[in-house]
Amino acid sequence: MEDNRQKGILTVVSGFSGSGKGTVMKSLISRHEEYWLSVSATTRSPRPGEQDGREYFFIAKEKFEELIESDQLLEYAKYVDNYYGTPLPYVREKLLQGRDVILEIEMQGARQVKERFPEAVLIFITPPSMEELERRLVNRGTESAEVIRGRLLQAAVEARAMEEYDYILVNETGGADDCAERLHGIIQSEHFRSFRNHSVIRAMSKDTMKGEII
């Protein structure tokens, strides 16, 4: 039995640290309530102001490893000594309900998602240039020169993998709202991809004409 209603679209959003991706996501969610933004699980401790279930689900290492064992994570990675991952059950439920789901995750996780859900849409958000990225990181004033240097180097390495994404959005300075609208436009257009519309094809196919024409 197949449901004719289209399933939700799973979108992955990644971007360099300093790309302004967080601001873009906030803008998107505030204008378009239809999206469901997935919350990751992590084994790291909450930072001041962070709330369980909002920034992350904060869980114990043993619990996280149980989720890995029982294949309940859509993707996960270990950074330093902490795990980060996306619990699968919620995501699957929302998609089946026809809700568009967005994951804001790193490249490593994006690759895992694409492997598991080839129909997922991968979007990469980038500043217009390396110079602009450096300017933003410096202006933020929260990191040392050495950390900024590290972030730029990481960006330069990650840039090679931008091609693995389906779409690239340039987040111009002060352009987070524009960027959010483009992101929205991409997801909306993806709903019309032919591989997501087999029910339309079936409705027009020869089989439905049996006895009428043939």
Place this chain on the structure above:
Amino acid sequence: MEDNRQKGILTVVSGFSGSGKGTVMKSLISRHEEYWLSVSATTRSPRPGEQDGREYFFIAKEKFEELIESDQLLEYAKYVDNYYGTPLPYVREKLLQGRDVILEIEMQGARQVKERFPEAVLIFITPPSMEELERRLVNRGTESAEVIRGRLLQAAVEARAMEEYDYILVNETGGADDCAERLHGIIQSEHFRSFRNHSVIRAMSKDTMKGEII
């Protein structure tokens, strides 16, 4: 030498006879002047009211065969005893100028375009159902029952090939403007596909950092 400005997008629009595709295209062009709608060449005689260079370029059979020989046609087909095809030079020129070009052509031509320009975007416009297609053809009142039967049969056969298109747009009754806006949204979103944005990837790549970071 590579131009950093993005080339225009080549979009192919096809649809069943009776899909309302013509109305959708008129709506699109009247709202969005940025698109350049290609005019086909044909060897058939102009019908009353048709104007050379507007509906078609009306040319002699010998001239058409010259264009085939000299590889000046992006696609062509022969129906009954007449040739129909898209002259390549204009299309190429507009694309290089960064202009988005739209071809309204049949399936056979769409396939030829995709083969020659794999980055082209193929969009298929369909009524919501066979019943609705039949209703529209009957209401049009211009064709005999036999011709309508033939068109429906052709649609049923063509439906199998809908999957070859990148996108499927359902043109609901009275919804030509909505359909045109969706078409516009798709082309706009296609501009952000990563394979059309190598210059952005280059701007962020390691090479641009030489001497600064490494």
